[in-house]
Amino acid sequence: MLTVTNLIKKYGKQNAVDDISFELDGGEVVGLLGPNGAGKSTTMKCIVGLLRKTSGEITIGGHDHLSVEAKRFFSYIPETPYVYDLLTVKEHMQFIAQAYGVKDWQGKAGELMEMFELDDKANKLGRDLSKGMRQKVSICCALLPDPQLLFFDEPMIGLDPKAIKNTKEVFKNLKEAGKTILVSTHLIDSVETIADRIMILKDGSIIGNDTIANLKQQAAQSEISSLEDLFLEMTKDA
Structure with missing residues (x-):
């Protein structure tokens, strides 16, 4: 579903992604973990085409990641949600539906807005929404076209506890439907219960890439009490 090969992103002489x-694979939920500044968001933005990569190859569904064919495969939920100031919540959903050619979108949009408690805010303008509400709108818009691949960049930040629970439930349902999800976060407990596999980034390099079960076994053998402690041990400065 997604293949990243020898991806490099330089800022001047520094490799932000090294x-x-x-x-x-299809149907896989993967957590992209790392401390702040590790290169998680840069990696994700290069994949979705918001940043120009320095070198390397990225394919989505067998297509070059910048092609229109590839863009039909995925949705991207950024860390800082962007909404249109003068569109209402419902008009955001309509805009996405028209952009992606989603037919009979009103029913699904209604279900999503109800799930994230936006149904009573359907006619509220984007400029009047809190950051948490904007994040919810961003997630609903991403789910509306029913993409095969979803990129979530720090999805839990700004959400209230109920919305976090709903988002995790969405992840579970998407996985059961065979979707592929890449979740970027620096909070291991936000993905520990939903991820099949964890990739750990540090200083732009992947220093760990394994299943949750194997990482837990590694933690136990190292007499480390939790995945969080293992993550902190792996990413600490030498």
């Missing part, structure tokens, strides 16, 4: 390669 020659990383990985693949995501």
Whole structure:
């Protein structure tokens, strides 16, 4: 579903992403973990085409990641949600439906807005929404076209506890439907219960890439009490 090969992103002489390669299979939920500044958001923005990569190859569904064919495969939920000031919540959904050619979108839009408690805010303008509400609108818009691949960049930040629970439930349902999800976060507990696999980034390089079960076994053998402690141990400065 997603193949990243020898991805490099330079800022001046510094490698923000330093020659990383990985693949995501269909129906897989993968957590991209790392401390702040590790290169998680840069990696994700290069994949979705918001940043120009310095070198490397990225394919989505067998297509170059910048092609229209690839863009039909995925949705991207950024860390800082962007909404249109003068569109209402419902008009955001309508805009996405028209852009992606989603037919009979009103029913699904209604279900999503109800799930994220936006149904009573359907006619509220984007400029009047809190950050948490904007994040919810962003997630609803991403789910509306029913993409095969979803990229979530720090999805839990700004959400209230109920919305976090709903988002995790959405992840579970998407996985059961065979969707592929890449979740970027620096909070391991936000993905520990939903991820099949964890990739750990540090200083732009992948320093760990394994299943949750194997990482837990590694933690136990190292007499480390939790995945969080293992993550902190792996990413600490030497």
